[in-house]
Amino acid sequence: MPPLINSAPDCVVQGREGATPADDSVDFILQDRYADCAGFGTFMPGSTYGEDGSSAETLYYILTWLGIVVTVLVLIAWVVYENRQLVGHVARIGRRPAGPDDSPPAQPGL
Amino acid sequence: MDFVIAQVERLQDAAPLEGLTQDSLIIGEQYYFFTVVLMWLIHVGFMSYEAGVARRKNVLATAMKNILTIAVVTPTFYYIGWWVYGCNQPGFPPIGPNSSDFSALQCQSGIPWSDAFGPNLTNNINLVFFLAFLLFSWTTASIMSGALLERVRLSAYLVLACLLGSVVWILDAAWGWSAGGWMTLRFGFHDSIASGVVHGVAGAFTLGVLFNLGPRIGKYTRDGLARAFRPHDLHRTLLGLMLIFTGFYAFYAACLVISSTAFPGWANIYLSPTTLGTIAMIITFGFAGGFTGGYFASRGDPFWTVSGGLAGVISVSAGADVYAPTLGYLIAMASAAMVVYAGNWIEKKMRVDDVVGAVAVHGVAGFLGVLWVGVFAAGYPTGLNNVESSLWGQLLGIATFLPLGFLTGWFASWVLKKLNLLRVPPEVELAGLDVVEYHQDLYLPEVAAVRERIIEPDGTIVEADAVIAEAHSEVIRR
Numbered sequence: 001m002p003p004l005i006n007s008a009p010d011c012v013v014q015g016r017e018g019a020t021p022a023d024d025s026v027d028f029i030l031q032d033r034y035a036d037c038a039g040f041g042t043f044m045p046g047s048t049y050g051e052d053g054s055s056a057e058t059l060y061y062i063l064t065w066l067g068i069v070v071t072v073l074v075l076i077a078w079v080v081y082e083n084r085q086l087v088g089h090v091a092r093i094g095r096r097p098a099g100p101d102d103s104p105p106a107q108p109g110l
Numbered sequence: 111m112d113f114v115i116a117q118v119e120r121l122q123d124a125a126p127l128e129g130l131t132q133d134s135l136i137i138g139e140q141y142y143f144f145t146v147v148l149m150w151l152i153h154v155g156f157m158s159y160e161a162g163v164a165r166r167k168n169v170l171a172t173a174m175k176n177i178l179t180i181a182v183v184t185p186t187f188y189y190i191g192w193w194v195y196g197c198n199q200p201g202f203p204p205i206g207p208n209s210s211d212f213s214a215l216q217c218q219s220g221i222p223w224s225d226a227f228g229p230n231l232t233n234n235i236n237l238v239f240f241l242a243f244l245l246f247s248w249t250t251a252s253i254m255s256g257a258l259l260e261r262v263r264l265s266a267y268l269v270l271a272c273l274l275g276s277v278v279w280i281l282d283a284a285w286g287w288s289a290g291g292w293m294t295l296r297f298g299f300h301d302s303i304a305s306g307v308v309h310g311v312a313g314a315f316t317l318g319v320l321f322n323l324g325p326r327i328g329k330y331t332r333d334g335l336a337r338a339f340r341p342h343d344l345h346r347t348l349l350g351l352m353l354i355f356t357g358f359y360a361f362y363a364a365c366l367v368i369s370s371t372a373f374p375g376w377a378n379i380y381l382s383p384t385t386l387g388t389i390a391m392i393i394t395f396g397f398a399g400g401f402t403g404g405y406f407a408s409r410g411d412p413f414w415t416v417s418g419g420l421a422g423v424i425s426v427s428a429g430a431d432v433y434a435p436t437l438g439y440l441i442a443m444a445s446a447a448m449v450v451y452a453g454n455w456i457e458k459k460m461r462v463d464d465v466v467g468a469v470a471v472h473g474v475a476g477f478l479g480v481l482w483v484g485v486f487a488a489g490y491p492t493g494l495n496n497v498e499s500s501l502w503g504q505l506l507g508i509a510t511f512l513p514l515g516f517l518t519g520w521f522a523s524w525v526l527k528k529l530n531l532l533r534v535p536p537e538v539e540l541a542g543l544d545v546v547e548y549h550q551d552l553y554l555p556e557v558a559a560v561r562e563r564i565i566e567p568d569g570t571i572v573e574a575d576a577v578i579a580e581a582h583s584e585v586i587r588r
Contacts, residue, residue, distance in 0.1 A: 003570060034231060037231055038225060038230055038231055038232040038233070039225025039226065039228060039229065039230040039233075040229055040230070040231060041225075041228035041229035041230075044225055044228045044229070059221055060223050064189070064222045064223045067185065067188075067189065067222075068222075070185075071182075071185040071186060071189060074182070075182065075265075075272065076270065077263070078182075078265040078268055079265040079266075079269065079531060081265075082263055082264055082265040082547070083263075083265070083531060084344075085546070085547065085549075086534055086535055086538055086546065088262070088536075089537065089538055089541075089546045090535045090537050090538065093537050108211045
C-alpha cells in the first residue's frame with residue numbers, strides 16, 4: 001500500500017508480487033498488472049474509450065478545469081503585473097525634478 | 111491519375127487502427143517524437159534571430175518574449191487548441207468522409223479530459239501527434255513575435271500569441287489542413303506543408319496587429335520616409351535563421367502521416383500519398399531558389415538573402431508533396447524575389463514597421479504558395495473524397511484564411527489598444543525594455559557599448575540618440 005494516497009486507477013492489479021529472487025519473468029508480471037488498463041494516468045479515468053467522453057470521471061473534469069482556470073489567471077496576472085511595472089516607471093520619471101540629468105537614460109544603443 | 115486514386119483508397123483502407131501492428135505504431139510514435147525534438151531548433155532560431163535584430167537595449171526582452179511563448183501557448187493549445195482542431199473540421203453545413211465515426215473519434219481525442227490525452231497504453235500516437243501540432247503552434251505565434259519587437263508589451267504579445275497559436279491558426283487547420291476538413295473534402299483545397307495554414311494566416315494576423323501597434327519611435331520621418339534601425343548583431347540574426355532552417359526539416363517531416371503498413375508508407379495531412387524524400391527534396395530546392403531570388407532582388411543584402419531562403423521554402427510548401435524539384439527551385443526563386451519587393455513596399459509605402467519582415471516573408475510567401483498549387487499542381491485528387499485540387503479551390507482558401515487572420519489580429523489588438531495595454535509607454539520605449547522590465551542589461555558592464563546609429567531615408571548614417579529623442583518629443587507632444 002503506497003503511503004498517504006493510492007492514486008493508481010482500479011484497472012491496475014495490486015498486490016501481486018514478482019518472483020523471488022527476481023528473474024526475467026518480472027517484466028511480464030509488471031505488464032500483466034496493467035493489462036486491463038488503457039488511459040491510466042493519475043486522476044485520469046482509468047478505462048478504455050467510453051462513449052463520447054463519458055468515461056471521464058468527476059475528478060478529472062475538476063483537474064482539467066483547474067488547469068484552465070490557472071492558465072487564464074496567469075495571463076491576467078501577466079497583464080496586471082506588467083502594467084503596474086510600466087506605469088510605475090513612468091510615474092517615477094515624472095516625479096523627478098527637471099534638470100540636466102532628466103535626459104533619456106544613458107543606455108547603450110539608444 | 112487512376113493510380114493516385116488507387117493509392118488514396120489503399121491508404122484509407124490502412125488507416126483504421128486495427129490495420130496497424132505494434133511495431134508500426136511504435137515507429138510512428140518515435141518518428142513524431144524526434145520531429146518535436148528537432149523542431150525546438152525553430153524556437154532557438156527565432157530567439158537568436160530576433161535578439162540579433164533588436165537594438166541592444168531590447169535584447170533581453172526580445173529573448174524572454176520568445177521563451178515565454180512556450181509558457182502560454184502550451185497550456186492554451188492543450189485546453190482548447192486540440193479541441194478546435196478535432197471538433198471543427200466538418201464546417202457548415204457539415205461534411206465528413208462518409209463516416210461520422212471518423213469525426214467523432216477526432217473530436218473525442220481533442221477534448222482535454224479525454225483518456226487519449228494522457229498516459230494511455232492503447233494509444234501511442236495521439237500525444238506525440240498533439241506535440242507536433244503544439245510545436246507548429248509555437249512557430250505560428252513566433253512568426254508574429256519578431257514583427258512587434260521593441261514596443262509591444264510582453265503581456266499583450268502573450269495574449270495575442272495565445273489567440274493566434276491556440277485558436278486562429280488551428281481553426282483554419284481544421285478547415286483546410288486535416289483529413290476531415292470541409293475545404294478539402296468539398297473543394298480539394300491543397301496546402302500540404304501549411305504555406306497558407308501556418309505562414310499565410312500568421313502573416314495576415316500580424317499585419318492586423320501592426321496596424322494598431324504603430325511603428326517604433328523614430329522609424330519614420332515627419333514626411334513619412336522610413337529610417338532603418340540596424341540589427342545590433344547581424345551574425346546572431348543569420349545564425350538564428352540557419353537554426354530555423356534546420357528545424358524546418360523536422361517541421362516538414364512532422365506534416366506527413368506514417369502509414370507503414372500501406373504502400374508507399376507515407377501520406378500527407380489529407381491522407382493522399384507522397385514520400386519523405388519528395389518533401390525533403392522540395393524544401394532543399396526551396397532554400398536554394400529562395401536564397402538566390404532573395405540575393406538578386408535585394409542586391410546582395412544579407413538579411414533579405416537569408417530571409418529569401420525562408421520565403422522560398424514557404425512558397426513551395428503547399429505543393430511540396432507533388433512538385434518536381436526543378437519546379438520547386440524556380441517557384442522559390444521567383445517568390446523570394448517578390449517577397450523582397452513586398453517587404454520594401456510594406457515598409458516604405460504602407461508605412462508598417464514590421465521589424466523582421468514577417469508579413470512579407472510569411473504572409474505574402476504563404477499565400478503565394480497556396481496560389482501556386484492552383485497554377486502548377488491542379489488536378490491532383492486530394493483528401494478522402496478525392497476532389498481534385500484547382501485554382502478555384504486555392505483561391506477559396508486564400509479568401510477564407512486572409513480575412514480570418516487579419517480581422518482576428520486587428521480586432522484583438524484594437525481591444526488591447528483601447529485598454530491601453532498594447533504598447534509600452536514612450537518613456538519605456540526610449541529607455542529600453544531591458545532596463546525597465548528586467549532591470550539589467552544583457553551584456554556585462556565591461557562590454558563596451560557602441561553608440562547606436564541610424565540610417566536616414568537618403569542613406570546617410572547618423573547618431574541615433576538625437577533623432578530618436580526628437581521623435582520622442584513629438585510623440586509626447588501629440
